[in-house]
Amino acid sequence: MNVAILGAGVISKKMAETIRGVDAATAYAVGARTLEKAQGFAEEFGFEKAYGSYAEMLADPAVELVYVATPMSHHYQHIKLCLEAGKHVLCEKSFTVNAAQAKELIALACEKKLLLAEAIWTRYLPSRKMIDDIIASGIIGEVTSLSANLGYNNKFKERIVKKELAGGALLDLGVYLLNFARMVVPDEVTKVVTHAVQTEDGVDMQDFITLHYQGGQVASLHSDTTGYSSGLGSINGTKAYLEVVDVNNPQKLVVYSRARTVVAEYDIPEQITGFEYELQACIDAIAAGQVECEAMPHSEIIYIMEQMDALRAAWGYEIPVM
Numbered sequence: 001m002n003v004a005i006l007g008a009g010v011i012s013k014k015m016a017e018t019i020r021g022v023d024a025a026t027a028y029a030v031g032a033r034t035l036e037k038a039q040g041f042a043e044e045f046g047f048e049k050a051y052g053s054y055a056e057m058l059a060d061p062a063v064e065l066v067y068v069a070t071p072m073s074h075h076y077q078h079i080k081l082c083l084e085a086g087k088h089v090l091c092e093k094s095f096t097v098n099a100a101q102a103k104e105l106i107a108l109a110c111e112k113k114l115l116l117a118e119a120i121w122t123r124y125l126p127s128r129k130m131i132d133d134i135i136a137s138g139i140i141g142e143v144t145s146l147s148a149n150l151g152y153n154n155k156f157k158e159r160i161v162k163k164e165l166a167g168g169a170l171l172d173l174g175v176y177l178l179n180f181a182r183m184v185v186p187d188e189v190t191k192v193v194t195h196a197v198q199t200e201d202g203v204d205m206q207d208f209i210t211l212h213y214q215g216g217q218v219a220s221l222h223s224d225t226t227g228y229s230s231g232l233g234s235i236n237g238t239k240a241y242l243e244v245v246d247v248n249n250p251q252k253l254v255v256y257s258r259a260r261t262v263v264a265e266y267d268i269p270e271q272i273t274g275f276e277y278e279l280q281a282c283i284d285a286i287a288a289g290q291v292e293c294e295a296m297p298h299s300e301i302i303y304i305m306e307q308m309d310a311l312r313a314a315w316g317y318e319i320p321v322m
């Protein structure tokens, strides 16, 4: 599969490294807003082609799958460009800035019979099934609640603080926590209690979200763009609890007894970067003629986008749509 990268920024480098380690993927092309930048990137990571505009890259008939890695504010327009050029797409999280954009793009991908996937890597990682299996084994009993946090000092980054770049903790970090909660407790959410610490522009720098579920479980989520935090996920049950060490990229899963002693520890398989699973899932889905990845189907992309729309509405933060 000839893979192209749209945007030669920070996370594109990690995907470029990943492509080198995935047999089914070829590092084919990179497109950036300037040719110089694209050429530098192509040279560093061994891409065959470098293009000085996204449109030129998408006009190359050999490009098959495009990884979109621009700020969230630009995902809608960049995904659309790719689909209109007949390319399959794997787009970074958060998928778009709102659910309406996501629905429109998903409809377009279905109409064109092209794969459209969200690169929310935690959905594709082996740790997801490991967590499901540990819970299903009954070792922690019935899940009663969960908590998770994710914090990085990212407030110096333009795409985090600027409203016009769809800044904020929710779309950057909270999206992982909402996905974590959704994977652990897929029940209906019956009540949401939330509060955000916002800039003068309304951009959410820290979010506090409590989700109450139909079955009585509760999820407590904290995302923070102003400082570092443990990234710990704790899944609490009637018999014991499970800690997920780093919900952003689980490193270890540890079950503790009611006396808080370690009962079992599970190591995570070695990774290239962790992005190989989402990449391979796209390659496999395309080979099977599918328009979505089973690990993160379109219905789930829309579900999470709608959840984030409702949270921002509660805080009164409206992202300008481009």
Ligand SMILES: NC(=O)c1ccc[n+]([C@@H]2O[C@H](COP(=O)([O-])OP(=O)(O)OC[C@H]3O[C@@H](n4cnc5c(N)ncnc54)[C@H](OP(=O)(O)O)[C@@H]3O)[C@@H](O)[C@H]2O)c1
Pocket (backbone or CB within 6 Å): 006, 007, 008, 009, 010, 011, 012, 031, 032, 033, 034, 037, 069, 070, 071, 072, 074, 092, 093, 094, 119, 121, 159, 165, 171, 172
């Ligand atoms: N999965 C993960 O672990 C992870 C981690 C970090 C970020 N992300 C996601 O990856 C995406 C990109 O994040 P990043 O940190 O890589 O971003 P970045 O380096 O700030 O920007 C990525 C690219 O977007 C374009 N760009 C940057 N600022 C722009 C602006 N003001 N207007 C128009 N285009 C602009 C540039 O493309 P050119 O190179 O063409 O100039 C830049 O190289 C985001 O969706 C983010 O949520 C994912």
